Amino acid sequence: MNDQKHFLYLQGTINVVLTEWLPIGHESIKFLQDKLECAGPDREFFITGNIDRERNSSTMKVGSTEVRLQVNDFTPMENIRFTAEVNIESTGANVQEEKIGVCVNRLGGISYGLSLKDRPGSSGYSVDELAYVVADLIEDSSIVMDTIFNSYQKRLLDIIYCNQSSERDKFCIVTAERLSPDVGNVQELFDTPAYRSELRQLLGAISRDRMVQLDEQTVLVAGESGILMIGENGRNYSEMLRLYGLMGCIVALQNNIFSRISWSWDLLYEQKRRVQEEGIEEIMDIQNTICGLSADQGLLMSVPMHLKRAMSKVSACVHEMNNVPTAPPGSDSPLFRHAVDVFNLSRDRIDEASDALETLGREIQNIRSLASTLSDKETFSINRAMNILTVVSVIVLPLTLITGIYGMNFYRKEPSGETLSVWNMPELYWKFGYPATIGTMVLIAATLLFVFWKKGLLLGATRSKK
């Protein structure tokens, strides 16, 4: 069954770029550069995220080598460019030749780029097929960074993306020289259902007012998760595209941060409900969850700072762009202006994110105290029960001793009647032996009970010290 229907084809030089923004700074770039051995002579090597578990061995097994890297260029503590090729065995495909151009900047902007080669006998790549390419690139780019990042960076990503960081969404920029069929009016791309559906597969939700003709030969279509530029003059708009992509991915990450904060709040209040309703049986699990939330919240606290720095820099670039006599092409288009407005509104949300995280931290402490109180209350109940058992044991112990002594068989007289020893349990032959023994036992028990009562160790008895 042919489930692929192709209506729109992109032709000529087709570039696919994914952009994302991650909270890394100078130190992370330094770490990255050191790891990729920028200072050394060998700039091409395999890299894997596996850990060397055979520390005392001279050799090691790595399993499937996942990524091959070649460092192209770098500026110390600023940026790095490298080419990455994901091992085709690990992807399970044998018909893909995919070398990804990766740029990492100290402000956190990362781009992953492909330039698609022509396929013999084909009329370009359909928009449908590009959706597959983008999906593949999203996964492979995450594999690349997963092998490079350290545990802290990976943990931060897992927190932000709820342990699904390998499929984190990235902002997609696709440029092509020509479109087939050549639509006369850009609005025809939206008005034709088949075209509209194909574009949605690639760019996410689209709307009529987000399709513009930048010049006679260049069309720009913006969607929820990407933009598509078609035209021979596309390279003239590279500056605008670069900023558009950066703004888009920063806003996307900010949205994910807020989603993660909401998720954490929901999870936290679920633990609060469990503390109040489920009780001591689940307290260990609840406390583990709260500890996890607290650790995640602590890691997330650093993100708004990085966000603020990056957004300030981007805003400064946009502002500078508006004040030059010749603004870069496309920067005055309504689409770009709209993206800038959305970006500026998002800047105001950074402080909200910081406040939300601080409030979350305080609430975590409150719930943790509540859980500790429940745990202490239960411990108190257990201790009280133990107290009762101890009191009873202490009282019964001397009585048991007495009965044990008088349970021994030391005869006073031999069977023949001759006295064996006057020291053998004389109380047994005393007229008042039995009542005296019972009385002694009662006295001992009463004395101990009185002492415990005076000290406040009996059930519910507490004496305040004056």
Place this chain on the structure above:
Amino acid sequence: MTESGYSRDALRLLYAIGAYSNPDGDLSNRVWLKMHSICVVALLGVKSGVFQGYDVAPALFPFRGIKMFAMISQEAIEDVQSFFRNKHVDKVLLNTWFYSTITGVAVTADGQNLIDEFVTEDDRLQIDRIIYCAKCRSPLDFAVEIQHTPRTHMVMNRVCRCQTGGRHIRDDEWFSACGMADNRVEDFFSIGEIEYRAEPFFMDTSL
């Protein structure tokens, strides 16, 4: 396009929604069909030829609080949006255990009238093969099976189950047409690959 203003595929999809949400014809007892199940029905319909005009492609789809790649039919989603605009279905947002929301749809009285008037017997038969168990005729649930692997955090598959419990009884011919294996809709979360060759392209992110 039919006289109803919808395409044949849209009417079939509306019938599927109505079959789940209004099974006994009493709209006061209607149930809500989740959007991701509609997407699975669309995928199965595309693969088995029931939806001739639909297409599927990988797209990020919110599921269990996160976005995952799945084979989604944008045409099906757009048709559901049309149903909602024309008040042939109602929409509800549901909270989930995964601290997120999902969308459910259910047919309205107008939608049910549209189904009664324009959905042909052949349309019903085609859709019934997808959404009903071949043996007991109970509606199918498209449940999620999760497997944890060392490399990825989880692998999800969609499986067909009768709402009466247990696995869907195989209809071999139809299963074969849909490309399913052992009741699993393996192609829903497992996106395919295409052939392409590429060189690195660098877009500088410095400011």
